[in-house]
Amino acid sequence: MEFAEELGFLKEQVLFKGKIDAGRRFRNVVIAGMGGSGIVGKIFSEIYTEKPVTLIDGYSVPAHLSRDTLFVAVSYSGNTEETIKAAERAMQKGCRVVTISSGGELGDYGDQNIHIPRSDLQPRSAIGYMLMPFMEGFGLVDAADIKEAHKVVESLDHNNQECFAHAKRISRNKKIPVVYGAYPFSSVAYRWKTQFNENAKVIAYCSSFPELNHNDTMALAETYRKDEFYIMVFDSDRKEIKKRIAITSRLTQTKFNFIEFKGKSLAARLFYMIHYGDYLSYHLGKMRGVDPTDVRLIEELKKAL
Amino acid sequence: MEFAEELGFLKEQVLFKGKIDAGRRFRNVVIAGMGGSGIVGKIFSEIYTEKPVTLIDGYSVPAHLSRDTLFVAVSYSGNTEETIKAAERAMQKGCRVVTISSGGELGDYGDQNIHIPRSDLQPRSAIGYMLMPFMEGFGLVDAADIKEAHKVVESLDHNNQECFAHAKRISRNKKIPVVYGAYPFSSVAYRWKTQFNENAKVIAYCSSFPELNHNDTMALAETYRKDEFYIMVFDSDRKEIKKRIAITSRLTQTKFNFIEFKGKSLAARLFYMIHYGDYLSYHLGKMRGVDPTDVRLIEELKKAL
Numbered sequence: 387m388e389f390a391e392e393l394g395f396l397k398e399q400v401l402f403k404g405k406i407d408a409g410r411r412f413r414n415v416v417i418a419g420m421g422g423s424g425i426v427g428k429i430f431s432e433i434y435t436e437k438p439v440t441l442i443d444g445y446s447v448p449a450h451l452s453r454d455t456l457f458v459a460v461s462y463s464g465n466t467e468e469t470i471k472a473a474e475r476a477m478q479k480g481c482r483v484v485t486i487s488s489g490g491e492l493g494d495y496g497d498q499n500i501h502i503p504r505s506d507l508q509p510r511s512a513i514g515y516m517l518m519p520f521m522e523g524f525g526l527v528d529a530a531d532i533k534e535a536h537k538v539v540e541s542l543d544h545n546n547q548e549c550f551a552h553a554k555r556i557s558r559n560k561k562i563p564v565v566y567g568a569y570p571f572s573s574v575a576y577r578w579k580t581q582f583n584e585n586a587k588v589i590a591y592c593s594s595f596p597e598l599n600h601n602d603t604m605a606l607a608e609t610y611r612k613d614e615f616y617i618m619v620f621d622s623d624r625k626e627i628k629k630r631i632a633i634t635s636r637l638t639q640t641k642f643n644f645i646e647f648k649g650k651s652l653a654a655r656l657f658y659m660i661h662y663g664d665y666l667s668y669h670l671g672k673m674r675g676v677d678p679t680d681v682r683l684i685e686e687l688k689k690a691l
Numbered sequence: 692m693e694f695a696e697e698l699g700f701l702k703e704q705v706l707f708k709g710k711i712d713a714g715r716r717f718r719n720v721v722i723a724g725m726g727g728s729g730i731v732g733k734i735f736s737e738i739y740t741e742k743p744v745t746l747i748d749g750y751s752v753p754a755h756l757s758r759d760t761l762f763v764a765v766s767y768s769g770n771t772e773e774t775i776k777a778a779e780r781a782m783q784k785g786c787r788v789v790t791i792s793s794g795g796e797l798g799d800y801g802d803q804n805i806h807i808p809r810s811d812l813q814p815r816s817a818i819g820y821m822l823m824p825f826m827e828g829f830g831l832v833d834a835a836d837i838k839e840a841h842k843v844v845e846s847l848d849h850n851n852q853e854c855f856a857h858a859k860r861i862s863r864n865k866k867i868p869v870v871y872g873a874y875p876f877s878s879v880a881y882r883w884k885t886q887f888n889e890n891a892k893v894i895a896y897c898s899s900f901p902e903l904n905h906n907d908t909m910a911l912a913e914t915y916r917k918d919e920f921y922i923m924v925f926d927s928d929r930k931e932i933k934k935r936i937a938i939t940s941r942l943t944q945t946k947f948n949f950i951e952f953k954g955k956s957l958a959a960r961l962f963y964m965i966h967y968g969d970y971l972s973y974h975l976g977k978m979r980g981v982d983p984t985d986v987r988l989i990e991e992l993k994k995a996l
Contacts, residue, residue: 583908605894
């Protein structure tokens with residue numbers, strides 16, 4: 387499958403009915419996942435705050451795992467070394483363990499396995515399959531939200547001229563992408579960073595308002611190489627954040643390239659912004675002449691370990 | 692006080708006996724703090740895993756705040772807008788509220804106020820005052836650890852030639868600092884990033900092993916402007932991380948500039964690495980001819996809000 391087509395497949399994933407069954411009682415949630423699979427934990431922990439959520443992106447598991455913990459292991463392949471180890475520890479500690487995977491070792495592991503029906507995608511192109519079970523399981527979407535999300539994702543494809551234009555401006559001067567988000571979409575800014583890394587093979591970085599006002603701000607004003615950064619800022623509909631963004635741009639005399647949301651519901655805005663970054667980074671990769679799907683080195687590294 | 696002297700004052704702070712009193716029972720910890728004050732929550736949440744820890748770095752507070760929550764508000768000045776708002780919400784929700792500040796609005800707020808005895812430092816230079824109450828309060832240090840931490844911090848000052856040499860190599864070619872940490876020091880890599888921002892006024896970024904093996908790795912191999920990044924990697928004594936670092940460097944053909952820890956205890960290693968980044972970024976600022984203490988724009992921004 388051509389990668390643009392693979393990306394476009396996100397609109398089907400939004401309709402995925404996989405659903406985490408949290409069990410009868412839990413006091414906290416722990417989510418293990420790395421890279422393209424781990425991002426869904428980051429997104430979920432930003433929008434769900436009914437119980438404490440702890441993320442694991444490595445080998446270590448928190449000491450507080452217990453029978454009161456709902457543990458979710460997310461790995462598209464089902465074979466991620468760090469995530470399997472963490473899930474094993476969670477089982478030993480008596481957690482309720484839910485796995486989300488397309489198969490692999492995690493495919494028949496845990497108290498509940500949410501089976502992703504396709505295993506031929508890049509993990510990062512399967513974000514809908516991995517995120518929807520959280521949205522459905524914790525009541526973060528209803529039928530109308532899903533319909534809207536499907537619609538806005540469908541409205542965006544690899545022919546989108548805005549994504550293309552941003553990529554062009556980045557590519558022409560070999561700029562370093564910088565992505566600034568804000569609650570509840572800080573994790574989406576991180577998703578963009580990782581998509582720039584993997585699809586376009588460029589170093590990129592992200593931060594979020596208002597935290598960045600406490601550090602990046604002085605750098606924005608006085609850094610060397612300032613013209614070599616291409617700063618993208620997710621527009622916000624929160625008054626205090628909007629104001630911060632405007633003041634920061636003015637005081638530091640920095641050009642912000644705004645990215646507008648589409649949609650009303652959280653789900654629609656979330657998936658739209660994710661998808662926008664998919665295409666923007668895809669175009670940048672194409673323009674650079676690199677293969678967006680090539681993750682050969684990551685595979686080599688896994689073998690070498 | 693000259694800034695180098697202010698930085699050197701960290702060795703006294705390590706001896707600070709402020710101690711969080713967690714109260715009789717709590718099921719989870721929530722910490723609010725921004726920028727130079729917020730970093731202590733990030734560090735604590737990486738090394739303390741006995742209970743779930745949730746961080747707030749903005750206006751929103753989690754829905755799960757309750758009488759079972761120990762809420763810690765950290766603001767050196769005591770006047771941080773976001774943190775005050777969060778602490779007010781926590782009081783309303785019946786949390787046990789502990790504040791750490793040198794005065795300001797938070798100075799007489801909450802069930803316990805840990806009073807920092809000096810208010811004339813930059814917030815980021817008061818990290819010891821803000822971090823020690825967590826280390827003491829949750830039993831993460833003993834007398835021997837503190838003694839060792841004091842010793843290694845004292846061994847490092849603005850005459851350190853290694854810090855100077857790194858800064859020189861960055862400054863000479865206007866390189867963009869990149870800092871790679873690993874558990875339990877990922878948050879220290881973030882601290883370095885923010886110190887580069889504020890002390891040297893340069894854009895910088897950080898990430899951590901093993902997570903970066905799932906995204907940055909492809910970029911390291913094929914990014915444009917590769918020679919313009921100066922990549923610093925905290926050495927690790929964990930076998931699997933050491934191996935990952937070596938393989939990543941080899942496969943991506945990237946030069947890593949290793950930063951070695953000093954000390955045996957977690958506290959010593961932690962404070963040593965924090966302090967190393969303080970001086971490295973300080974020197975870079977000096978070489979660039981910027982004033983490391985200047986945070987005028989951040990002050991202007993606060994006024995404009």
